[in-house]
Amino acid sequence: MFSHGDHTLAPQSELHKNCSALHELSTAGSRQLPSLHTETDCSWKPFDKSNYKQLLGAMDYSFLCAYAVGMFLSGIIGERLPIRLYLTFGMLMSGLFTCLFGLGRIYNIHNLSFYIFVQVANGLVQTTGWPSVVTCIGNWFGKGRRGLIMGIWNSHTSVGNILGSLIAGYWVSSNWGLSFIIPGLVIAAMGVVCFLFLIEREYCSVTGWRKSARDFRICVINPRSPSQNWDTELLLPVQQVVVVKSESEPSAISFMGALRIPGVIEFSLCLLFAKLVSYTFLFWLPLYITKAAHLDAKKAGELSTLFDVGGIVGGILAGVISDKLGKRATTCAVMLLLAAPTVSLSLCMLLVCGGLVNGPYALITTAVSADLGTHKSLKGNSRALSTVTAIIDGTGSVGAAIGPLLAGVLSSRGWNQVFYMLMAADFLALMVCARMLIF
Numbered sequence: 001m002f003s004h005g006d007h008t009l010a011p012q013s014e015l016h017k018n019c020s021a022l023h024e025l026s027t028a029g030s031r032q033l034p035s036l037h038t039e040t041d042c043s044w045k046p047f048d049k050s051n052y053k054q055l056l057g058a059m060d061y062s063f064l065c066a067y068a069v070g071m072f073l074s075g076i077i078g079e080r081l082p083i084r085l086y087l088t089f090g091m092l093m094s095g096l097f098t099c100l101f102g103l104g105r106i107y108n109i110h111n112l113s114f115y116i117f118v119q120v121a122n123g124l125v126q127t128t129g130w131p132s133v134v135t136c137i138g139n140w141f142g143k144g145r146r147g148l149i150m151g152i153w154n155s156h157t158s159v160g161n162i163l164g165s166l167i168a169g170y171w172v173s174s175n176w177g178l179s180f181i182i183p184g185l186v187i188a189a190m191g192v193v194c195f196l197f198l199i200e201r202e203y204c205s206v207t208g209w210r211k212s213a214r215d216f217r218i219c220v221i222n223p224r225s226p227s228q229n230w231d232t233e234l235l236l237p238v239q240q241v242v243v244v245k246s247e248s249e250p251s252a253i254s255f256m257g258a259l260r261i262p263g264v265i266e267f268s269l270c271l272l273f274a275k276l277v278s279y280t281f282l283f284w285l286p287l288y289i290t291k292a293a294h295l296d297a298k299k300a301g302e303l304s305t306l307f308d309v310g311g312i313v314g315g316i317l318a319g320v321i322s323d324k325l326g327k328r329a330t331t332c333a334v335m336l337l338l339a340a341p342t343v344s345l346s347l348c349m350l351l352v353c354g355g356l357v358n359g360p361y362a363l364i365t366t367a368v369s370a371d372l373g374t375h376k377s378l379k380g381n382s383r384a385l386s387t388v389t390a391i392i393d394g395t396g397s398v399g400a401a402i403g404p405l406l407a408g409v410l411s412s413r414g415w416n417q418v419f420y421m422l423m424a425a426d427f428l429a430l431m432v433c434a435r436m437l438i439f
Contacts, residue, residue, distance in 0.1 A: 057408025066123030075390020090128025095188025105177030138370030151319025169301030310354025315362030
């Protein structure tokens with residue numbers, strides 16, 4: 001439920017506070033200030049220097065680079081392992097490393113290498129999540145209303161962002177370590193729930209439903225297709241699911257084979273730029289609000305959730321529209337076009353901006369990935385969805401890594417430079433998407 005990296009939002013402004021007032025008091029000699037990095041300090045070493053933006057950007061970048069690299073491998077691995085076990089392992093490890101970051105505050109750790117190591121490890125283990133959950137949902141629902149169903153389901157990412165920001169904001173001023181430890185314990189607990197209750201289902205290309213003598217609904221993969229040497233029957237009684245396979249089962253698709261599916265490369269590149277915009281907001285919006293609106297970390301974290309609330313509405317709206325039109329790319333293109341002017345407007349536009357920015361992002365990572373992973377060119381091969389999802393989201397994660405890094409560099413020259421970068425990325429996503437407008 002908690003989106004990767006969202007727990008670092010509010011604590012960023014706490015790791016480096018505005019200490020100008022304290023420095024002025026020190027210069028005036030009004031009182032002797034306590035030494036840095038005690039219980040009453042104003043910043044957390046090593047983020048107390050003037051290059052704190054670059055250090056915070058490096059932490060975000062290390063997480064997102066590890067996530068992007070690991071994602072390409074994760075889909076291939078997940079295609080060959082039981083999804084329930086694979087997802088459970090990833091959630092437990094994510095909880096462990098998230099807690100470790102918070103323990104740095106408890107045990108007074110000021111080594112930058114420690115925090116970067118935890119971020120890298122967390123990025124790698126969290127790659128188990130998205131290909132697994134999209135595969136589960138994609139296999140349970142057909143293409144007809146997939147946009148609506150997956151749009152509603154995908155709102156969990158924004159809900160996770162909101163809860164992560166609120167939880168982080170609650171403890172950030174008193175003990176920012178708890179801003180990581182509490183979410184870490186929650187995701188680990190949900191991993192146990194996943195292990196106990198997740199039900200997997202394999203995708204089948206349905207040519208028709210028929211009723212058996214024992215009131216089973218039987219989904220039949222067309223046995224007459226000359227390109228297939230197997231058949232599958234999915235028996236769906238009232239209370240159990242039974243999958244019957246022949247001995248000859250198709251092998252999992254290769255990485256290059258997935259790239260040859262029409263639309264995978266185009267949508268991957270579109271997501272790269274769309275995710276660049278979304279994750280720049282995700283990682284830097286609370287800090288921007290703190291500096292621009294002069295609010296404390298808790299209030300900035302609460303206000304930043306408006307962007308994610310808009311993302312919930314935008315994701316569902318994108319799914320509904322794409323189902324009605326039957327054109328995923330057209331829906332993405334229109335929303336990207338409308339999003340460009342909103343990224344540089346005032347805080348009052350956060351709700352609208354969140355919907356228009358996250359709408360295409362949500363659609364591509366869910367319904368589009370599921371459509372391409374069950375594309376007709378696969379001829380019924382059910383072992384491609386995880387790999388296709390990983391390629392698309394992995395490519396998008398490259399943009400997610402680049403965005404916060406560029407924001408860290410450009411913000412030193414003024415926040416307007418960051419917004420110009422976001423508008424440019426949005427237009428590039430639109431240009432890439434234009435090739436698929438008939439999809």
